[in-house]
Amino acid sequence: MAPHSGGANPPARFFRFGDVEVDAAGHVLTRAGVPQQVEPKAFAVLLALLERPGELVPRDELLDQVWGHRHVTPGVLTRAIAQLRAALDDDSHHPRYIQTRHALGYAFIGELEPPPMERRPEPALEAAPAPPPGLIQAAGPDRAPGVLVARWLRPSWVLPVLAALVLAGALWWSERRAAPVRPAEPSIAVMPFINLGADRDRDYFAEGLAVELHDALAGVEGLKVAAPVSPADAVELGTDVRRLGALLGVATVLNASVRHEGNRVRITTRLSDCASGFTLWSQSYDRELSDIFDTQAEIAGEVVQSLLGAMPGQRERLAGRLQPTRSTAAFDAYLRGLQQLRLGGGAGGGVDSAINWFGQALEEDGGFIRAQAGICRSRLVRFADVRDAQAFRDAQTACALAREMAPASAEIDLAFGDLHRVSGDFEQALAHYARARRDPARAPAALVGLGRLHAARGEHARAAEYFDQALALSPGNGIIHGRLGVEHYLAGNLDAAISSFRRAVELRPEDPLLWSSLGGVYLVAGHNELAEQAFERSLAIRPTAPVLSNYADLQAQQGDLDAAVTLLRRALELDADDPLIWGNLGDALLANPVTAGQAPAAYARAAGIADEYLQINAGDATMTAALGWYRVNLGEQRRALALVQRSSELGDRRADVAVFNALTTAAAGDRAAALDWLDRARESGLPESRIRSNPLLARIVSAAGGSGTAGTGVDKPARGEGAKLESADEQR
Template structure:
């Protein structure tokens, strides 16, 4: 056969090419065409292909390929596995038996395709044996590892595989040609490595899917998903590995297609597993898949006693890292500690159940309290289990931040202090303490703890998100945007970060950006009822009632929650169906009885209907009592301050209300919402001119006309018609 050109030993491969099936490999141009179309390959994968083509029909040991392409033995065989997987995808060689590259398990690889065209001498000469490439000892080791007696050709072709004819040359000629071939290939490696220096390689990245339970008991489900969460967090702490945000079980795509997940999350690999617990035994089947090709890079089954769960987790993590990273990370000891936070498997199981309850429940749901119960159960088994105590700290903070109940703050403080006493160096504890100080408005302390949390890559996403919230609270929105970008880089596809970004846009009055962020969060977690309810709340703010109603209907079909019921009540209030609004608010309060806004909204619905107006004062008094306790701990919440002033006018304490108008406006956040609430308060106080100015401020901040002209509590202002409107928070 005649090649397109000659190869020159001194300058690397020439213009020769290989052709097999519908594939053409151009050595000089460093390209691969399939069916006439170019297919992208990473540089080192291309050199692996050249090495296999040079010795077509012969088994090339893994060590030879690793030394030739990567230049040393301090890499794991996983890099070679990934390169071969990429080659299979590029050449459409995923069937069984393979058409082009055959794997000999734990030994090496062989090109078994029929070559239709090859380069002329010297690149058609087989690669030298390991002894020629390294040393006599290296060759002996490679041959022994392959199970081949010394002196026997390592490329013996299995039965049923046709080997290309071999030309016989004198020994001296063979040695010279082998040397030229080695030099040519080393030159090719050098050229590709120079390209690596200018073009950044594809980073190692992974998504951890929820582990699937194969057991019949309900508790097996939370155990399996808890293992996945722990594996996700442990891998996130490894330098050089990007770990996508954890995908909860109810949001994971049912088909679990790694290629679709790769497109959705921008990651290179996916880890998933099945878990079966039965009669004290544990069986885990785990696999790692490439998202570019769908090819399984690594898989293994583990059959062990239930008590060996920590050992099993460590082994899975180690083997996954070996398949993903060129060099075994120095953080292996830290990874092992992360995967065994307690010596008690029973405590660990209780901790996993607490994690599942905390993650799966809306903040006001009773299961949040269940999470605390399970964390305490873990501490009963292991009194020094710091991560379980940190779980209690997190749960109490979530309840306080979302329900605005001051009683939870004291519990959060106590829980966080205990966690700190148990393990002052824990990054999880540092992050919880940072969130506590941020919520309390103690900026310097919060920043110091966030900086400590950032030392652990596993906590980077949470720490950057907290720093973004700190910056936004100080009005530094460009800095907040930068921190949010860093958070998303640390945890791609994180719906929680997009949600918090949406809330910051909402507070800044940027409703289009808030809607975009909440929609992105909902796309990432389409079955999260809380995210859909938040999206509906922003739609309500913009006056888009149909979009709000559609989001709320989806949210309530997934799970009833106090926020969704409260937002649906607001739509009915706008439509002047005050009785229906009041009914929905009572249902919301049954789920979240300590929320001052729900009590205030109930007072609004009762007040707006003449038949129930006499009942409104009691609802407002409930709102005021809870609000007073909350503001004693969080006096920089502008919306809560403005709402408090409104509640005061409803219970005959109007002389105190004006001070809250001033305090709310001094904070400077959520200007549209604050202006509208303050307009209501000033109207009730008979200060019409000031109320009219606040209405103008609300319009300037983007509050829609239907919310202003339809607000029954602004009827005292001339030009504002007393129609059904939005007067609720």
């Protein structure tokens, strides 16, 4: 088979080599007739190599083609190749099919056979109009599927009747195109816009336009808008609008491509019906860059017209929402900031860059409210990353400036709701979330904030109700499913937590924090193999402090304390301001007699950060109990026992609080109190297996002669603390 050159002939969709068959359309890979399981990205890499047999396909080209962005690490490609070698039974040292050309790329070196005729796919018929009345589909040995045959035609009438039918069909089709049937439910998913320009570094521009359009449509009453989809997730989810509609819970999908060159922008849009796959409308807009705001408003107006019909004044409202500044330079810097905020990256990563770009936008236009709101959001994300007092004060200052610029902004109300929630001010947070909820565009995030607010008070049923309401307004929202997973975890329902996190990673397959959280819940449930797979998937996307900390827990549980220490030190390189990771490091060091002398330094660092955090949010029961454990290991027994009492008053029914307090009272010499706290942990659902696998907890039980009853699973103490269940912040 000749290599695919990109000419008139389309690439083959069926490949055969050796005992391997690859059906691209069916996404099936078999070896010796046995289906082989490979991840979608690995399958896409294989297709890219098969379509250019014998050629070197550069590594960067594969990363761009399959993952869509170069911010992914080359390790994801290495992992995909390893998966393919396993599926193909190919030896990396003596390859038959995939040859590695070190530091350059990969090539398919096998011999392809011509595809069998019966495997060639038939032309797609899904976009064809339904047959006019009076015609039936006939298929048989003499007639190909799809030929239309009239029941009542006689030979002498065939030509004139066919001519009439052709004319009638043309009229019917033109009318159908002119007035498409409106979907039954006014709902839409705005997919990431694709940058078709030569400069890949301008992806931020196309992505930012999609985000702005999404937020504008989300503010239209009566229109349900699915959660934003990241560019990396969009590659994984594919382009089948029927599948996207079912997955995201919407009736239509909007796709667009953007070509930005010089002072001109060309945007090509397509609105598709998810039930039929038909294109409802498509349009190209070739405009000056200075007209970008009017162009966005025009696109949004067409969407609303198609889904809701004529709405007086709606186009003007959309135009106002889609022109946040008069400066295209400020808007460009703002879009760059949005991209960096979405990318995140933890301390020193995308958040700092986002703040810089939003600042540049304000330099271009000092009244650019949305840019100041972007700094406010970025500061909140920074506080979520580092949780220290200075980050909290920075967030307060940035959001106060935004409030002065826009006193009635729902986005700023949402930010202040988050600020008051993390500081433990329930009533103020409640009031801000209630105001933010009035704006349809901010209502889902406000409901999530309300859910988290009630979850912090232990009101799990109420919290779950708010998360469900948020999902009703923002279908297909993987972040909300992740928050719901955390809530189920805290409430003691492991099965529901696993289900929520599985749904979350289905919707956001490239979110490393969600994969880490899923692995953490698997670990609590005793599914170590599944936990390890989830952790590996998370690390392949991007190493983060939470997944390294969770992976360390797995290693410690399996008795490899040295590996646990190594992973925790790597986690601290990424996030040196998380007290729980420092505490985990102290636990791992303490459990090994060889390194026990190093534990106090780790506990001292954990205690210092926890102390500062509790000055902001004194109502955090888990952190209070954790601080008690750190203090007792520093020889401060009286302060430690006072913290046990304080945490008990704040949340004695939580398993993570009970575990920390069991450890603290045991270290203080009060064995009866320690056993009592372990019983409370069991009542909250702590599995007995988690106690037996934790050296420090097992020592308490062993000293008591193994007394205690087994529980049924919930919160996981990772050598004293709960699994790190995190997801991308709703504000990003």
